[in-house]
Amino acid sequence: MSDSVLSLRDFTVSFPTLYGTVRAVRGLSLDVNPGEFVGVVGESGSGKSVTFLGMMGLLPKSAIVGGSAKINGEELVGASNRKMRSVRGQKISMIFQDPLSALNPVHRIGAQIEEMLGAHQSLSRQESERRVIELLDIVGIPQPDQRARQFPHEFSGGMRQRVMIAMAIANNPELLIADEPTTALDVTVQAQILEVLERIRQELDTAIVLITHDLGIVARVVDRVEVMYAGRAVERATVANLFDTPSHPYTVGLMRSLPALGRERLEPIPGSPPNMLEPPPGCAFAPRCAHAQAACSAEIPDLREGRSGLTACIRSHELQLEVGTRG
Amino acid sequence: MADTLLQVEGLVKEFDVRRNLGIRSQKLKVQAVSNVSFSVDSGETLGLVGESGSGKTTLGRCVLRLLEPTAGSIVFKGQEIVGLSSDGLRALRRDMQIVFQDPFASLDPKRTVQAAIAEPLEIQRVGGDHPQRVRELLELVGLSPDHARRYPHEFSGGQRQRIGIARALALNPSLLILDEPVSALDVSIQAQVLNLLGELQTELNLAYMFIAHDLSVVRHTSDRIAVMYLGKIVELGDSETIYENPAHPYTHALLSAVPVPDPEVERARQRIVLTGDVPSPINPPSGCRFHTRCPIAQDRCRTEEPAMRTVTGGQSVACHFPLEPGVTLVELAGRAAASA
Numbered sequence: 001m002s003d004s005v006l007s008l009r010d011f012t013v014s015f016p017t018l019y020g021t022v023r024a025v026r027g028l029s030l031d032v033n034p035g036e037f038v039g040v041v042g043e044s045g046s047g048k049s050v051t052f053l054g055m056m057g058l059l060p061k062s063a064i065v066g067g068s069a070k071i072n073g074e075e076l077v078g079a080s081n082r083k084m085r086s087v088r089g090q091k092i093s094m095i096f097q098d099p100l101s102a103l104n105p106v107h108r109i110g111a112q113i114e115e116m117l118g119a120h121q122s123l124s125r126q127e128s129e130r131r132v133i134e135l136l137d138i139v140g141i142p143q144p145d146q147r148a149r150q151f152p153h154e155f156s157g158g159m160r161q162r163v164m165i166a167m168a169i170a171n172n173p174e175l176l177i178a179d180e181p182t183t184a185l186d187v188t189v190q191a192q193i194l195e196v197l198e199r200i201r202q203e204l205d206t207a208i209v210l211i212t213h214d215l216g217i218v219a220r221v222v223d224r225v226e227v228m229y230a231g232r233a234v235e236r237a238t239v240a241n242l243f244d245t246p247s248h249p250y251t252v253g254l255m256r257s258l259p260a261l262g263r264e265r266l267e268p269i270p271g272s273p274p275n276m277l278e279p280p281p282g283c284a285f286a287p288r289c290a291h292a293q294a295a296c297s298a299e300i301p302d303l304r305e306g307r308s309g310l311t312a313c314i315r316s317h318e319l320q321l322e323v324g325t326r327g
Numbered sequence: 328m329a330d331t332l333l334q335v336e337g338l339v340k341e342f343d344v345r346r347n348l349g350i351r352s353q354k355l356k357v358q359a360v361s362n363v364s365f366s367v368d369s370g371e372t373l374g375l376v377g378e379s380g381s382g383k384t385t386l387g388r389c390v391l392r393l394l395e396p397t398a399g400s401i402v403f404k405g406q407e408i409v410g411l412s413s414d415g416l417r418a419l420r421r422d423m424q425i426v427f428q429d430p431f432a433s434l435d436p437k438r439t440v441q442a443a444i445a446e447p448l449e450i451q452r453v454g455g456d457h458p459q460r461v462r463e464l465l466e467l468v469g470l471s472p473d474h475a476r477r478y479p480h481e482f483s484g485g486q487r488q489r490i491g492i493a494r495a496l497a498l499n500p501s502l503l504i505l506d507e508p509v510s511a512l513d514v515s516i517q518a519q520v521l522n523l524l525g526e527l528q529t530e531l532n533l534a535y536m537f538i539a540h541d542l543s544v545v546r547h548t549s550d551r552i553a554v555m556y557l558g559k560i561v562e563l564g565d566s567e568t569i570y571e572n573p574a575h576p577y578t579h580a581l582l583s584a585v586p587v588p589d590p591e592v593e594r595a596r597q598r599i600v601l602t603g604d605v606p607s608p609i610n611p612p613s614g615c616r617f618h619t620r621c622p623i624a625q626d627r628c629r630t631e632e633p634a635m636r637t638v639t640g641g642q643s644v645a646c647h648f649p650l651e652p653g654v655t656l657v658e659l660a661g662r663a664a665a666s667a
Contacts, residue, residue: 186378216587220594240590243589254514258514259548260543266521273513
C-alpha cells in the first residue's frame with residue numbers, strides 16, 4: 001500500500017549490552033492509513049514504545065535500528081539528523097506519559113508552543129500568538145489567552161497533557177503518536193484526554209497511534225489494534241473483531257487476566273515474558289501457551305489469516321479460543 | 328456476622344504546609360483525611376477507591392499508625408490504638424501489616440530475600456527456626472524455597488511483590504493494608520498476584536484494606552467499598568450495590584469514566600465526563616466538596632455539608648440528592664440543564 005501515512009517493514013531495534021544484544025523489536029511490519037486511529041497494545045518490554053522512539057530517531061546512539069520505516073513514502077531509517085528534524089513535529093509528533101518532564105519549567109506555555117511553530121513555519125508575532133490561542137482552544141483549555149501566559153507549574157496534570165497535545169498538533173502533522181498519554185492521570189481526567197484525542201482525529205483528520213497497555217482504552221477509542229508480544233505483532237484486527245473473535249492465544253490470555261463481571265477467578269497467563277537477550281526460538285509466546293506444540297518453536301510465525309483479522313498463531317484455525325465472560 | 332476487627336471513628340489527619348509569598352511564608356493546614364468513619368470485619372476485604380489526593384493512602388497509613396492521626400479513634404480488636412505507646416505499637420504491628428505499591432522500592436537491594444522476610448521476625452524477637460519459616464512463606468506465596476538466598480534484583484516485578492507479601496505475612500497478621508499492590512504490574516502478572524491474595528485470604532482468614540485507583544480490580548477483590556473524594560468517604564456499601572446502583576454522583580461519574588474492555592459496551596455507553604480537576608485540598612470547596620464538579624449540584628450543596636446517611640440498598644452516602652436505583656446521572660444532568 002503506497003497511500004498509507006506510516007509504513008514499517010521488517011523494522012528492528014536492538015541494543016548492544018554487556019550481556020549480549022537485546023533484540024527489542026524483531027521484524028515488525030505495519031501500516032497506518034490517513035485519519036486512522038490505531039491502538040498498539042502490549043505489556044512492558046513488548047517493544048511497543050521502542051518501535052516508535054526508534055522510528056523517530058529518539059533512542060540513544062547505541063541503539064541499532066534496521067529495516068524500513070516510511071512516512072508518506074520517505075525513508076526514515078538512516079535519514080540525516082537534518083531530515084529527522086524536519087520530520088519530527090511537522091509530519092509526525094509524539095506525546096508521552098509524563099507531560100511535566102516534557103515541558104520547560106522556566107518558560108511560559110505560550111512561548112513553548114510558539115517555539116514549536118517557529119521551528120517549522122515562518123509566522124509573524126501576531127500570527128503565531130493567535131495560533132497559540134487557537135491551539136489551546138482546540139485542546140479544551142479554558143481562557144486560552146490568559147493560560148498562554150502561565151508557567152507549567154500552574155497547570156494540573158490533565159491540563160499539561162492538553163498543552164502537550166496542542167504543541168504536537170501545532171504544525172498539523174499527519175501522524176500523532178501518543179505513548180501511554182493517560183497512564184499518569186486519574187480516570188476522570190483520562191476520559192477528558194481521550195475525548196480531546198477523538199476530537200483531533202475527527203476535526204483535523206490526523207492519524208493517531210495510541211500506545212497503551214489498557215484494553216479498556218483500546219475498546220473505547222481506536223479503530224484497529226496491533227497486539228505486540230516480544231518485539232513482534234502477534235495479532236492485527238479491527239477493534240470489534242479483536243474483542244469478538246480474538247485469534248491469538250496471547251490476546252485471549254490478556255483478556256482472561258482482566259477482572260470482569262461473573263469472573264470469580266482470574267486466569268492469568270502462566271510464567272513471565274521472555275528475556276529479550278535470548279528470545280525463544282519460533283513463536284515467542286509458546287513457552288507460556290497452553291496450546292503450544294513442537295511445530296510452534298520451529299520457526300518464527302508471520303501474520304496470517306485468522307478467524308477475523310491477522311494472527312501470528314500457526315494453530316489459530318484448529319483452536320477454539322474463548323474468552324468466556326466479557327467485561 | 329463476622330466480628331468487627333477494625334473500627335475507625337471520626338479520623339482526621341492534617342498536614343502542615345507552607346506557601347511561599349515572596350519573602351514571607353504562610354502556614355497552612357491540609358486535611359488529607361477529614362472526619363472518616365468505617366469498619367472492617369475479620370476475613371473481609373474493604374476496598375478504598377479514589378483519585379489522587381483523595382486521602383486513601385494517608386488513611387491506610389493512619390490505621391497502621393505509620394502516620395499519627397490528628398483526631399479520631401481507631402479501635403483494633405477492641406483496643407484503642409490512637410495514643411498507644413511505642414511498646415504497644417510494636418505488639419500491634421504483629422497483627423497489622425502493609426504491602427506497598429512499588430515492588431522495586433520496597434525491598435532493600437543489598438539484603439537477601441531471606442534477610443528481608445526474616446526481618447519482622449527479628450524485630451519482634453520471635454523465636455524458632457527463621458530459615459524454615461522463610462521457606463514456608465516463600466512456598467505460600469508461590470515462590471521456590473531456594474529463592475531465599477537470592478537478591479531482589481534477580482526477581483521480576485510480580486515476584487518481588489510476592490516477596491513483599493511473604494514479608495507482610497511473616498508474623499501471621501489478621502489485617503493487611505494493601506496499598507495499590509498490583510498497579511505497578513502488567514495485567515497478566517497482576518492477575519497472578521490478585522489470585523494469590525484471594526487464596527491467602529481464604530487460607531489464613533485475613534482481612535484486607537485494599538487501596539487502589541483501578542475500579543475493576545477493586546470490584547473483583549472487595550466485599551465492601553468505600554469511595555473517597557478530597558479526604559472524605561462519600562459512599563460506602565457492598566461492592567455489587569455500589570457498582571450496580573451508585574447513589575453518589577461522584578461514584579457514578581467515576582464508574583462511567585473507567586474504560587471497559589468491550590467495544591460494544593464502550594461505544595453504546597452514556598458517559599458523564601467530569602469537567603475540571605480535583606480541587607486543591609488546601610482550600611476545599613464549601614458545603615459538599617464535590618459540588619464544583621457535580622453536574623446536578625444545587626444551591627444547598629454549596630453551603631451545607633451533607634452527612635453520611637443510609638439509602639435504599641443498604642449503602643451509606645454523603646449527598647443531599649442521592650441517585651435512585653435505575654436513574655442515571657446522564658438523565659438527571661439533562662433534566663437539570665433543561666430546567667436551568
